[in-house]
Amino acid sequence: MRAADHLTLRPATPDDAGLLAAWDEEPHVIACVTDDPEATSASKGDDLSAELADQSDIFRYLIAEVDGRPIGAMLDIDPAREPYGYWAPIGDGFRALDIWIGEADALGRGYGTRMMTLALDACFARPEVQAVLIDPLTSNVDAHRFYRRLGFRPAERRLFNDENDCLVHRLDRADWAASRASVA
Ligand SMILES: CC(C)(COP(=O)(O)OP(=O)(O)OC[C@H]1O[C@@H](n2cnc3c(N)ncnc32)[C@H](O)[C@@H]1OP(=O)(O)O)[C@@H](O)C(=O)NCCC(=O)NCCS
Known part of the structure; x- marks a missing residue:
């Protein structure tokens, strides 16, 4: 029998710019x-190299690797402090993921389920975090199903940057604790 794939999440570095740009x-x-x-292109003209060089606990890219092969990415954000004001107005006690x-x-x-599980465990390991937010397009119903299986609930339909019609979902600490066993 084949051994299970080994999936890891690591912080992105400036060397990952080409990989992210290709995706x-x-x-x-x-x-x-x-x-x-x-x-x-999915790029919004953001300066990816500058973002990768200036990462912090407030705004960080993560790279998922399966048996050492990069397959995908995440963003882990403090929405109250991120530099673009994307989530404003918002108070403390949240993380936002992409x-x-x-x-x-x-x-x-x-x-994807395993990536989210690792990232959500890290989010809720911070005692101050009460809920995690995500912002799928309202049209991305496949992603809604994916998030709801993890315990997220729809919270608000919102137009971001005057153009992106999103259905914000949130996962509260208690809901993650309840669904954690079923997705592990
Ligand atoms: C959403 C995503 C991260 C899920 O990861 P994954 O490894 O494909 O998903 P899993 O195998 O763990 O779970 C399968 C579920 O993912 C969702 N999914 C699968 N392919 C998808 C796709 N191309 N786009 C969106 N969601 C998808 C479906 O809900 C699927 O469940 P189903 O069997 O009921 O259809 C991944 O599909 C993806 O990166 N999609 C494109 C980008 C995207 O939509 N990101 C979310 C932005 S908010």
Whole structure:
């Protein structure tokens, strides 16, 4: 019998800029950031190299590797302090996550669930965190199903940056404790 894949999450470094930029061109990644059918990149023109060089506890990229092969990424954010004011107005006690599997052949194999489980455990290991937020497009119903299986609940429909129609979901500490055993 084949041994189980070993999945790890590691902090991204400036050397990951090319990898992240390549994933931004993947159609399934583009589809999760915009409803524009003409879009050809998921990049919003942010300076990725600068972001990777200036990471902190407030705004950090993580890279998921399966048996040493990078397959996807996450963002782990303190929404009250992140520099773009994306989540404002918001108080303390939250983390915000984003997740995308870049390698198309790694979709739908349970890796996303394992990535979220690792990241959520890290979020709730911080005693001050009461809830974790995510902002899937309202149209991304596959992702809604994925998040709800992890215990997230829809919280608010919100237009971000005057263009992205999102259905914000939140996972409260008690709900994560309740669903943790079933996704482990
Ligand atoms: C969402 C995502 C991280 C889930 O990771 P995964 O490893 O594919 O998912 P798992 O195998 O753990 O779980 C499967 C579930 O993921 C969701 N999913 C699968 N492919 C997906 C895709 N291309 N886009 C969105 N969700 C997807 C479905 O809910 C699926 O459940 P189902 O069997 O009921 O259809 C991953 O599919 C992905 O990166 N999708 C594209 C980017 C994206 O939509 N990110 C979320 C932005 S808010």
